[in-house]
Amino acid sequence: MSVTLKDVAQAARVSVSTASRALTGTGLTSERTQQRLTRIARELGYRPNPIARGLKTGQSRLVALLVHNLTNASFQVMAEVVQARLKALNYQMLLCIGGDDAQAESDTLTTLVDHRIDGLIVVPTGKNGAQLKTLAKDVPIVCLVRRDDATDLETVLADDPQGAYLGTRHLIELGHRRVGLIVGRQDTTSGRERLSGYVRALREAGIARDDALIHAGHYVPETGASCARKLLDLPRPPTAIFVANHEATLGVLRVTAERNIAIPDDLSLLCYEDMPWFEWHRPAISIVDNGARDLANLAVDRLLHRMDKDNGNDGVREYRVGARLIKRDSCRRIDAPASAKSGKPKSSPSKSSAAKSAKV
Amino acid sequence: MSVTLKDVAQAARVSVSTASRALTGTGLTSERTQQRLTRIARELGYRPNPIARGLKTGQSRLVALLVHNLTNASFQVMAEVVQARLKALNYQMLLCIGGDDAQAESDTLTTLVDHRIDGLIVVPTGKNGAQLKTLAKDVPIVCLVRRDDATDLETVLADDPQGAYLGTRHLIELGHRRVGLIVGRQDTTSGRERLSGYVRALREAGIARDDALIHAGHYVPETGASCARKLLDLPRPPTAIFVANHEATLGVLRVTAERNIAIPDDLSLLCYEDMPWFEWHRPAISIVDNGARDLANLAVDRLLHRMDKDNGNDGVREYRVGARLIKRDSCRRIDAPASAKSGKPKSSPSKSSAAKSAKV
DNA sequence: CTGTTAGCGCATTCAT
DNA sequence: ATGAATGCGCTAACAG
Secondary structure (H helix, E strand, O other): OOOHHHHHHHHOOOOOOHHHHHHOOOOOOOOHHHHHHHHHHHHHHHOOOOOHHHHHHOOEEEEEEEOOOOHHHHHHHHHHHHHHHHOOOOOOOEEEEEOOOOHHHHHHHHHHHOOOOOOEEEOOOOHHHHHHHHOOOOEEEEEOOOOOOOOOOEEEEEEEHHHHHHHHHHEEEEEEOOOOEEEEEOHHHHHHHHHHHHHHHHHHHHOOOOOHHHHOOOOOOHHHHHHHHHHOOOOOOOOOEEOHHHHHHHHHHHHHHOOOOOOOOOOEEEEEOHHHHHOOOOOOEEEEOOOOOHHHOOOHHHHHHHHHHOHHHHHHOEEOOEEEOOOOOOOOOOOOOOOOOOOOOOOOOOOOOOOHHHHO | OOHHHHHHHHHHOHHHHHHHHHOOOOOOOHHHHHHHHHHHHHHHHHOHHHHHHHHHHHHHOOEEEEEEEOOOOOHHHHHHHHHHHHHOOOOEEEEEOOOOOOHHHHHHHHHHHHOOOOEEOOOOOOOOOOHHHHHHHOOOEEEEEEOOOOOOEEEEEHHHHHHHHHHHHHHHHHHHHHOEEEEEEOOOOHHHHHHHHHHHHHHHHHOOOOHHHEEEEEEOHHHHHHHHHHOOOOOOOOOOEEEEEEHHHHHHHHHHHHOOOOOOOEEEEEHHHHHHHHOOOOOOEEEOOOHHHHHHHHHHHHHHHHOOOOOOOOOOOOOOOOOOOOOOOOOOOOOOOOOOOOOOOOOOOOOOHHHHHHHH
């Protein structure tokens, strides 16, 4: 079927080992045979068999990325980035989707090491720490986005405390004193950290924390919808909502639409993690950018580093990729904390007539 | 490092071959040793090495999916579906992203067969037909979404002619006589077929085709924006736009927003291929569902079929997954083809008051 | 610098 | 029903 090293060797009248050395460029062959072999190999259309090579070397040229899904925009760009980076280095990406499920994660992990992957980037569920720890002895692992507290693996995290802080502070600076927060499950790193950033911004501004304004939930649109309703049904509803649970954003928008709440006129909206359509949306949605692209790149960097030299457990550390506030059009300044609006019409005719007040 | 078959054999005091037979369940061993070996293997934590096995059998338990990107919602669900299906069968998915680039596709393809993938599902660019044809001799291949005309590979397509027809007819039935079409590049299967479906619906309705209403372009949001502008700047702009170029949808929405064109009051909008946020959007966006999930499932089915028995080139055929019209809220009935509207204000209060004018 | 030998872990042929 | 032997394609000692 396909030409093997043996074929090349025979054609060149050398031994297989010489052929191997020449083609792998170990520098242990004469310049001449090196070039000759290379040429012959090319002519014959020789392609080394990674399987055979892998059996010998214990390497597979396979690197796995384990994420929860491909619905989350951050995971999408991470997958794209990782795959692009790896391809450039002649690695193939094994993309696995764990659904944030402990069992699925566990199964996948064992299968992956079975396949002798050369490296792994994983968004851990946090429930298979022991297993991860064990596997880490055999294969370089980098955790991404979430930390697995039961391990001491190299980890690349978003700076969620900072991101949530920046976002919240932004809203406060715009005059909002009642900022609703819809955040992720508190058993996840990001969920907890974003809450903490929010709390800190409040504290710094001397605003009392009001737990009625804080809702944590699963990473699904429905969470956004139900939490938004709860917030808006409050006797004194928030003037701004910070949706720090990416997936929940859709649900929140749905509710504001249902209730004819104009953004940003009636309510300021700030979301976490960018999505392609956020900036095309009307109004363009302001966000706290978690830096998905940079997170992925850094994770790859770190993984390659550990794969390269066997940097054992030395220098295992945690990295943070800073968050950035990207102001678009979904947050507005408010003066009067509540009560009647001054409402001068805004330049945006299709919007609620109350628009203008936003500006001042 | 890890326990090998040899270890198991030794522990069981049998030969490696017996161990192999027992564990692979060839039925060529006594029931007793079979069970005994299984038990011992489990106790020892034996995991077969796919690399070694692959070297022998020529199989890798690896199946590749080659798509253009992960931005397109259809590709996202396809990746998720393929990966889920394969995982259940103990295959790993190699996800490759070709960017709709001929060179990248070509490179990727060779790398994949190097890795001895057991099967391939590919959304072809259409520019590497010869190569695909060659590879198909070595590995089962199923084309997805696009056909590569230079090959005779098993292909799973969306029923784009039907989908575009259904969508266009729907708009016509709502009273629209001037339906703008923003469609994909005409050098792609789907681009051509969607145009043809549109044309057919027009013809059946006795509406003359107006090329000023038809725009084809690359699969990017910018296409949608520029094409939408051209359409809306027409002396007699369309009363409905059918965005049959998925990626272009964002651009179209941007323009309608910029211009304060209310949907569906001023303009009906119908899109192709679903996205999670379409139904959360306000107004919820009506779509022609290409059936991404079913497409992927069928592709996997066909691939498995060919992988299973070596069904050579027998029964190579093309499959179509029917499209479905999903009516939501972005299309409305119009009565007067042109002129002043009878304009009953719609239930959508937050929309522009200027809405009407766009109509004429 | 090159050829010979050995073996990675496993499946499979051929004996028995 | 089982063991011994062979080789998948390649790399890596070990000699020369």
